Amino acid sequence: MLNFAFLLKTYGEDYSRAKKLIISYRRFNEDSIKLFLVCPDTDKELFAGFAGDDVSIISEETICSEVFTEDTNFTAGYLNQEIYKLAFWELKLCENYMCLDSDALFIRPFYIKDFIYEDAIPYTVLIEDNDLCADNYYNQMYWVGRRKQIAKIEDAIGYHPHHLLTCHGFQIFSGTVLKSLKEDFMAERGYEYKDLIQIAPYEFSWYNLWLQKTKKIPINPIEPLFKTIHLKQHHINYYLAGMRFNDWARSYVGIIVNSNYGVGSGEYEDLSVYNYDNADIPDDIIVNNYRFYKKLMAGRILRRAKSAVKRILRHGK
Numbered sequence: 001m002l003n004f005a006f007l008l009k010t011y012g013e014d015y016s017r018a019k020k021l022i023i024s025y026r027r028f029n030e031d032s033i034k035l036f037l038v039c040p041d042t043d044k045e046l047f048a049g050f051a052g053d054d055v056s057i058i059s060e061e062t063i064c065s066e067v068f069t070e071d072t073n074f075t076a077g078y079l080n081q082e083i084y085k086l087a088f089w090e091l092k093l094c095e096n097y098m099c100l101d102s103d104a105l106f107i108r109p110f111y112i113k114d115f116i117y118e119d120a121i122p123y124t125v126l127i128e129d130n131d132l133c134a135d136n137y138y139n140q141m142y143w144v145g146r147r148k149q150i151a152k153i154e155d156a157i158g159y160h161p162h163h164l165l166t167c168h169g170f171q172i173f174s175g176t177v178l179k180s181l182k183e184d185f186m187a188e189r190g191y192e193y194k195d196l197i198q199i200a201p202y203e204f205s206w207y208n209l210w211l212q213k214t215k216k217i218p219i220n221p222i223e224p225l226f227k228t229i230h231l232k233q234h235h236i237n238y239y240l241a242g243m244r245f246n247d248w249a250r251s252y253v254g255i256i257v258n259s260n261y262g263v264g265s266g267e268y269e270d271l272s273v274y275n276y277d278n279a280d281i282p283d284d285i286i287v288n289n290y291r292f293y294k295k296l297m298a299g300r301i302l303r304r305a306k307s308a309v310k311r312i313l314r315h316g317k
Helices: 012-028 041-050 076-091 130-134 136-157 175-189 193-199 203-214 232-240 283-296 299-315
Strands: 002-009 034-039 055-059 094-100 104-106 116-118 172-174 226-229 254-257
Touching (some): 002 012, 012 034, 034 041, 172 175, 175 193, 226 232
Parallel strands (some): 226 254
16 A cells, blocks of 8 residues: 555546646656546546546446435536545555646645655644735635635544634645445444535535544644645735735745636647736636726726736736
């Protein structure tokens, strides 16, 4: 069994994004860390070209059969990918694994020591996300509802911390902790993974709160290893501030931009476009993001942003 690996749960419609992620993974993978790509059995042939010594393709049907078959408030596919992430440890392929999303890109060389504290003990990503809570738009659109859902997890496991420490994704799962979650919590209540997700569809918070309650492994907390660009307005703000991949790489091994932000032809998600090291960013990328930004900003701040965009387009800096 491997000590550490990556898990990428994906499917056919995310092929182009998964391809870019795997290209960046192979470019920066200094310690030859294994990646397990999990997809529907019907998509295995599509992803077969990625297979090699470093990448194995696994059918999601081999992981768990008790899954959602109908859409609810979320699509069945979205809910099921949470189940596969929680249940992957049962294949006994690795003791610890980081869950990746197809939207992500690695942006600098990475090593096992970035993810594993010592021996078989991983680092644990735990944050309060106070900046997101303070963001008026994010708070109203996402924070309040998310917090109510996570409170259901707290109630279910009987753990109510004063400071909520969890993460949005890209956690390093420990098989020891997940085994405890199944045997010491789920089994006693007759739960399947599907039941957890029905209570609250936040797989990483199930893991994080159970770990903090039980302390099945030592907790060595770190901030996120991947920078998540949560909102379009965050993206344009970072762009106007002059952030480049090299800047993010000082603090993160990778970056993720929500796939819902694709605009026009989808060029927004192209690696060469999103890489801020390219001074000649296509006008339509700026225009579409600027239109969104314009709805949220007004007055002098808007005029300054417009002036900055024109200056960037004119001079490339």
